[in-house]
Amino acid sequence: MSAAQAAPFLRKITPGGWAALAWLAGLLFTVLLRVRLPGQEKAEVLAGVVILRWDGLTMLALATLLALRGSLLLTRRPGTALGHLLGSAVVGSLPLGVTAIPLAQYLAVDVALYAIAVTRPHHESDRAVFLGLGTVAGYLAVRLACGWNVGTTTALAVGLTAAVAWLLGRAQRQTREHAEQTRLRIAEQAVTAERLRIAREMHDTVAHSIGIVALQAGAARRVIDNRPDQAREALAAIETASRETLAGLRRMLGALRTADEEGNGAKENGSRGSATDHRTAPTTDHRTTHATSGAPAPSGTSPLPKGAALTKPPVVPKPSVLPEMPGLAALDRLAETTAAAGVRVAVRWTGAPRPLPPDIDLSAFRLVQESVTNVVRHSGADRCTVTVDHSDPEALALTVEDLGPAPGRERERSGGGSGYGLPGMRERVGLLHGDFTAGPRPGGGFRVAARLPLPSGVTSA
Template sequence: MTPAHDDARTGTPAPADPPAVPVTRADRLRDHAAGWIDELRQGERPLLRRPAPLDVLLVGILGILAVGGLFMDDLGNDARRDPDAFGIVLAILCVLPLLWRSSHSLRVLIAVTIPFLVLAGNHYGAAGASLGQLVAMYSAAVSRPRIPAAFALFFAEGTTMIWLAIGRRNIGFVDVLANLAALFAVWAFARSVGFRRAYTAELEARADRLLHTREADTRAVLAEERGRIARELHDVVAHHVSVMTVQASAAQRTIARNPDRACEAMAAVEQTGRAALVEMRRLVGILRGNDEEVGGTVQLNEGHNAPQPGLDALEVLVQQVREAGVSVELSIEGVPTELPPGVDLAAYRIIQEALTNTLKHAGPAGSRVLLRYRPEEILVRVADDGRGAAASLDSRDSERTGHGLLGMRERVALYGGRLYAGPRAGGGFEVLARIPLAPGDRPAAGAGERPDRGDRTDRTDRPDRLEQNPA
């Protein structure tokens, strides 16, 4: 509702809009003049700057020429005044402001013009002093934008006309035209030099931007690679060490009353440790950068082949967890198909991490693993009936548990999938992931979204609860 409606409802008259102020032609001219002045001031820097050594040398040379010009016969000047102290001071003032030509080119042009006109108006020999104005105009044309550079040209041309008019009596149209043409030629050359400098500066700036962009891309790639290696390292170490810990604990408890069972448990510890070493060697090879990946198999320097784990090794993974004392029920639905290597690895690692969390946090529990193949995606579900990892999220194990859940979330998000990981309504913990088989098959959803009802495998699952408990 607008303020006017509020006023009508309350009976209070709405305030009248202020009358529009007409914009006059003088206002427009004033705005244009302000814009020109701002552009003329563009690039000016503080006056109190130490002059550049080259400018000091240039002023010294031009000062000698300006003073020497007082003693030279100015061609066409029938009433040339003999040099004196006043003329020498004026000649020096015609070149002294050039010390700041690099930072204040327009101001310097005006500053050298005033004593130059006084010098010419008093009929001193001003040919040498005119070089100061020429250098000032060149500096303005090189370093300033279009409007200030054009101002410098017209200012110098006008000053030259005044000089020729008041300082030289016997002069013809050809002489005037020659002087003006010489000024324009110097100005045009200065503009070309300025354009080339600006073009070179733009190329350097573009190269710097490209370098910064490349460095940022490199840092992003390195961060992504570090994240990938961290996920792999966590999955390998967490799973194998958890299995070894459970099996070693079982061997310690049964060694007195059942030595054979203890020996089997220790043999399983050895086997799991060897598998962990193979995985660790593969990761070390990747970190060193001296490995070669062929057909999904990493060829290590030691001569061992370390195949990337995938769903074809799922039975071995489930058997390891069973040997560690957790009852695991594996169900595969649909027609198993060859998956993209990344999706295959992601699905395997998600199941591995979920079973590892069951070993670490669920206590005596059973776990159910569902792997469902679909034409456009694959669904992974791991649920246990123990106390659940959620109970550890507020405990000392929260940091370790968080790394595993973060790794699962990153793996699923990498392929535009969906993930839920959280407690079940009937007790225990559940991990549910849907991963598209090809990019663009299904848009990525926010974390915590639950697949549709056709994907539900447990009647106790409630979609509203799943949406409120994102991983």
């Protein structure tokens, strides 16, 4: 059996199991030292008188029971478990006729000290090592008080192994703490970067809306005397754009304030996804589009009134270039750019499209963009499906999924990445009070799903 195959089995053994194995191994080693093995003229250690009598065997049995009891308690009550193991080391050494606690009888204590140093707080591990070393010193002190010989070198060796086991456990704990702090710090930085990106996009959205308001106001001012009906239309467009922008700002600021009060949720979600409620309406009225098909009308914007003809027409970007402030209307252009990277994207529209608030429209596009980017960089798939579901009148549902690596593309698409795109997407959805799930599909591949609640008043077009 290779080391890779044996590792999962070894991980299943609890610290108490290792302590019990250490005690039994030490007991077996003690017995083997006191019997003549094949090839030896005599035993390496002379057996004491007491060990061969009933009282010596009774003390060894009692020490074994104490050691096994301590091993069972090591995970739940480490302090009590260490006391049992130290007692077993002392009781097990009495019938051996030795001048100090042998190393074989102290192996289980070393395992316990290591486990306590890894899993328990610093003050508990410090108390444990002082208790372990104090027991060794106390055994020598009792023998000195009784006028018996003491094995100073043996006691020093036992104390040294106990200190080394404790230091290894402390180092392992510090390594784990440092790794966890690094993971949380990187996740927090990813969330902060995503928030800054959202803030910049929100600023651009507000600036875009204010620009529309300025254009409409100028158009209304020019035609208010001659064409009051067109002026009213321009004022209505100004009112709509202003209300949408104000509502988006309120949602964003309220979500940021709530997130700051509740704490940074990314510290709990950093390298794993949390299961959330995701509702997907039945698929009806499908309209599948690919890179060459047309896109639905942009959402979240109002057409210019007739009086606005005095302004310059908008500049239409090239098909291969995404607009500066994209929305779901830019998904087909995203599919074109992704197809150039070797991954075909099928965009499915379910339900009747409706105008969306600019912040939700932009966030929905960014979620799809990041998910498709992950497919291109990490999945090895040659195609993926993007589903935009408008069936639920209260929310917008997004799904991006792929079928896994295509034949011959595993190595080609094994590019590296930070691995923190999912926390950023989760933070973006959380700021909109939505639901987010991401994980492997049952049949292979990966699936990202998000549900963005819509404010009241957003109806189908």
